[in-house]
Amino acid sequence: MTIGLQRLLAARGAVLPGADAGEEAVRAPRVRNAVLFGSLALLTTVFALLDVRNGEDLRLMPLLVVVPALVSVFGTIRQTAAVSVLIMLVVTASHLSTGGSRGDVLTGIAFTVLACCLGIGACVLRIRHATQIARLRSAAVALQRQILRPLPILTDQVLAHGIYTPIEEDRLVGGDIYEVVQSPYGTRVIIGDVQGKGVAAIGAGFAVLGAFREAAIREPALTGAVDALEDAVARHNMFSAQTGETERFVTALVLGFDGSDRVEAVNCGHLPPRLLHEGVARAVSLRHTSVPLGMAELSHEGRVAERLAFPPGATLLLITDGVTEARDASGAFYPLDARLGGWAERAPYDLLTALDADLDDFSGGVRRDDIAALALRRTVADGPGRTGAAEHGARRAAEAFGGR
Incomplete structure (x- = not known):
């Protein structure tokens, strides 16, 4: 960045790239992670309390298997994988604690693992497609800027x-x-x-x-x-x-x-x-x-x-x-x-x-x-x-x- 541009931006009240911008870049993912996992913890707590209240009549904890699919729509691969692991642990513990036949428990655990793996796979495909589109956009814009004079x-x-x-x-x-x-x-x-x-x-x-x-x-x-x-x-x-x-x-x-x-x-x-x-x-x-x-x-x-x-x-x-x-x-x-x-x-x-x-x-x-x-x-x-x-x-x- 030239000195003239720095002065121009500073005069107009713009934020210059530096320590503040770097802190914002680091802070933003942390805030998103905190919101994501805080919401997950709250949702898990609510479902657990409802399970205790309903007893065996209506169990809601297995429904948490849809959460990785939802996170895969907007989250990163790392976030989706972390959420999937937590969901697998929580739902598996729920199946083991409620008892039931061995076949039902194993079927529930297998379905949970499959749903979480599908969520991670969907996230990988989404990000790969988005990356390809971003590269095409970047290449096309770079080509266009080379054609047009500054x-x-x-x-x-x-x-x-x-x-x-x-x-x-x-x-x-x-x-x-x-x-x-x-x-x-x-x-x-x-x-x-x-x-x-x-x-x-x-x-x-x-x-x-x-x-x-x-x-x-x-x-x-x-x-x-x-x-x-x-x-x-x-x-x-x-x-x-x-x-x-x-x-x-x-x-x-x-x-x-x-x-x-x-x-x-x-x-x-x-x-x-x-x-x-x-x-x-x-x-x-x-x-x-x-x-x-x-x-x-x-x-x-x-x-x-x-x-x-x-x-x-x-x-x-x-x-x-x-x-x-x-x-x-x-x-x-x-x-x-x-x-x-x-x-x-x-x-x-x-x-x-x-x-x-x-x-x-x-x-x-x-x-x-x-x-x-x-x-x-x-x-x-x-x-x-x-x-x-x-x-x-x-x-x-x-x-x-x-x-x-």
């Missing part, structure tokens, strides 16, 4: 701050993408969302990013770069169909910055950007929104580039639908535009910090989709302090979001 990114025309949080569910990861490329024609930016989730979605996203990195430098016109992206998705879908994979489309917003107070935009079925300037935040109205990448053959209209105002000091916010479709406990969608109004005067770094924290608070920490957001601001014109200011902003964002 933020922030500084070019001659813009400074791009951003946040990116991949979803990690059983279907692995989502397919949000972004890229910022310095080209002979200015800076070109893409943010997009691949249909579906999983490694196949990452493959489609990689196809788009690879095509964009090449076309952004090669194509003089922004629409030419977008046509190259369309061809890349079409080729990817063709190969996917040959291998039995699902064909996918990609929503994307492609922008071109040439250093003027206007920005060129081609929208391929993506969410419109938000412009924050002079204390006002608003969605930018785009007159031409074409079909997503990979679906051009369904439309008879070519893609059109339009120019949008991007005055000095303004921030252009690009997002994916993981932001607008985040939900709270009641199922309500995240009110992005209402929240942006209160952050309209913030710098890009502070804007994204507030957005990320508010999303986490709104959703209760439950993320159902990838979340990607880019905050773009024009690079200050050449002059004293230009490089220092840009590098300072980049360092702040790198410290705060570099590990995400």
Whole structure:
């Protein structure tokens, strides 16, 4: 951890990793074990008292054989094994103390041992499956992070701050993408969302990013770069169909910055950007929104580039639908535009910090989709302090979001 990041976290009241974190890591398993075995002791005592009260009419102690199966659902292998041993001892003692025929006693003990062994086996299988899923998730997320460039990114025309949080569910990861490329024609930016989730979605996203990195430098016109992206998705879908994979489309917003107070935009079925300037935040109205990448053959209209105002000091916010479709406990969608109004005067770094924290608070920490957001601001014109200011902003964002 860098000194700058330590100071940043300390200033924000965060708990730094160290002795306190280590104590919590050690204390948590002990607390869980104490709760588990305390509950088991209480349950055993209650059943024993009920057995004494009921006599031979209704014996409840043998029912404790279901406890290892319950513990195997949420406990560790060690916890399940410990509980199983205790249950075998308690139930066996109960069978021996109540008497009965030798055959009945041996049958009861054998059933108890079998039930406890099945509970341990179920726990082993559950943890093995969970470990395999965790490894797949980790590998997929690592692959996705290698494909996407770390933020922030500084070019001659813009400074791009951003946040990116991949979803990690059983279907692995989502397919949000972004890229910022310095080209002979200015800076070109893409943010997009691949249909579906999983490694196949990452493959489609990689196809788009690879095509964009090449076309952004090669194509003089922004629409030419977008046509190259369309061809890349079409080729990817063709190969996917040959291998039995699902064909996918990609929503994307492609922008071109040439250093003027206007920005060129081609929208391929993506969410419109938000412009924050002079204390006002608003969605930018785009007159031409074409079909997503990979679906051009369904439309008879070519893609059109339009120019949008991007005055000095303004921030252009690009997002994916993981932001607008985040939900709270009641199922309500995240009110992005209402929240942006209160952050309209913030710098890009502070804007994204507030957005990320508010999303986490709104959703209760439950993320159902990838979340990607880019905050773009024009690079200050050449002059004293230009490089220092840009590098300072980049360092702040790198410290705060570099590990995400």
